[in-house]
Amino acid sequence: MLVDVAEIKIQSGNGGNGLVSFRREKYVAAGGPDGGDGGRGGDVIFLADSRLLTLMDFRYKKEYKAQNGGDGRGSKCTGTSGEPLYIRVPVGTLVKDAETDRPIADLNCDGAQFVAARGGNGGWGNVHFATPTRQVPKFAKPGQRGITRRIKLELKLLADVGLVGFPNVGKSTLLSVVSSARPKIANYHFTTLEPNLGVIYVGEGDSFVMADIPGIIEGASEGAGLGHEFLRHVERTRLLLHLVDVSGIEGRNPLEDFDTICEEMRRYNPLLAEKPQIVVANKTDIITDMEAYEAFKKEIEERDLLLFEISAATKKGTRELMAFASGCLKELPVPEQVIYEDTMQEQEPEELTFTIVQEGEAYRVEGSRAEYIVAHTNFSDYESLQFFQKSLRDSGIIDALEKAGVQEGDLVRMDDLEFEFVH
Numbered sequence: 001m002l003v004d005v006a007e008i009k010i011q012s013g014n015g016g017n018g019l020v021s022f023r024r025e026k027y028v029a030a031g032g033p034d035g036g037d038g039g040r041g042g043d044v045i046f047l048a049d050s051r052l053l054t055l056m057d058f059r060y061k062k063e064y065k066a067q068n069g070g071d072g073r074g075s076k077c078t079g080t081s082g083e084p085l086y087i088r089v090p091v092g093t094l095v096k097d098a099e100t101d102r103p104i105a106d107l108n109c110d111g112a113q114f115v116a117a118r119g120g121n122g123g124w125g126n127v128h129f130a131t132p133t134r135q136v137p138k139f140a141k142p143g144q145r146g147i148t149r150r151i152k153l154e155l156k157l158l159a160d161v162g163l164v165g166f167p168n169v170g171k172s173t174l175l176s177v178v179s180s181a182r183p184k185i186a187n188y189h190f191t192t193l194e195p196n197l198g199v200i201y202v203g204e205g206d207s208f209v210m211a212d213i214p215g216i217i218e219g220a221s222e223g224a225g226l227g228h229e230f231l232r233h234v235e236r237t238r239l240l241l242h243l244v245d246v247s248g249i250e251g252r253n254p255l256e257d258f259d260t261i262c263e264e265m266r267r268y269n270p271l272l273a274e275k276p277q278i279v280v281a282n283k284t285d286i287i288t289d290m291e292a293y294e295a296f297k298k299e300i301e302e303r304d305l306l307l308f309e310i311s312a313a314t315k316k317g318t319r320e321l322m323a324f325a326s327g328c329l330k331e332l333p334v335p336e337q338v339i340y341e342d343t344m345q346e347q348e349p350e351e352l353t354f355t356i357v358q359e360g361e362a363y364r365v366e367g368s369r370a371e372y373i374v375a376h377t378n379f380s381d382y383e384s385l386q387f388f389q390k391s392l393r394d395s396g397i398i399d400a401l402e403k404a405g406v407q408e409g410d411l412v413r414m415d416d417l418e419f420e421f422v423h
Helices: 171-178 227-234 254-268 290-302 318-329 368-375 382-395 397-404
Strands: 005-011 044-049 063-065 085-090 093-097 102-107 113-117 148-155 161-164 196-203 206-212 239-245 277-282 307-309 355-359 362-366 411-414 417-420
Touching (some): 005 113, 044 093, 044 102, 063 085, 085 148, 102 113, 113 148, 161 171, 171 196, 171 206, 171 239, 171 318, 196 318, 206 318, 239 254, 277 290, 290 307, 355 397, 362 397, 368 382, 368 411, 382 397
Parallel strands (some): 005 063, 161 206, 161 239, 239 277, 277 307, 362 411
Antiparallel strands (some): 005 148, 093 148, 411 417
């Protein structure tokens, strides 16, 4: 079974903590601070691998975490950086942010990489906090937390040619007679419930991949039937073979069927309407309404579209059609890797925000800025508390509290911390 959609949780590594340490050597009576910085946390990187064909593995493992950075060491030694975590996905995987459903990377060539979550920076050791007036800093910074995010993976088939058309027009039959693919074939609608792939060998050194896209029905662009699931696979193909049943056995109008499928693709994605396509009149060996067929041929020619007449069941015209499609592919460009702008990358402290919320007679400071300041404070150390107060002033939190009406002695809450406000 082709598994083409998966949702997982990823987490980059936390940065290692900075170390509080002092130089201790023989004959050195009062060594200075020498605590090293923490190592950087590991990144989470998606890697396209042509040896993978499905997203099946992601049905069984849903969470992925990169290695944390090592803590700082004495003698100003930096902790080891966390190893990056490579998540291998099939070529053709579209990476999306699950919260917004926004594409952030399109990995459509072998070896393509994308950093989806950068590791946290390592914390500073106490050597950074030494000043002429603070010669024995007894505090250091913890490492920055890694990024946690939910990722949606969508595998779009990397077929060169896509077979589109109403259900039961002969797409599966055509694929079976021109390749070694063996899709299930029967005389009822929605025979094919998932795309089938076949390799078409036209001649020595001349081959391409063709996908039988499951039948599209009217309303597919709005999700009718399995519309969105099927239309997704049409986007990646370079050339479309639009099969139309011209036999008239089911009493359908071939031109109306053709226009309906074209309109559904245009509604789903206007770019699909511009994709090169060859109109394939199938079941020409059993036409029951020749007048309707001639009207169809005339209209297709007036639209300057290519029309091939075949009978997939008897293989009439199928070899010529494949040879012509192969020639068209030689003129069409191969898609390159696309990297979308990803706004959810590593946040630096200056980008963090906060809000002031009044809780009765108390005031709560919420947001990532407040969490960052609290996390980077050692409340058991006097000098670290001084640094905490300076951070409140420099970040604008003190000014914001005063604008909100805080008074001397009022209770202020930040994360799990409570303290009385003092000017």
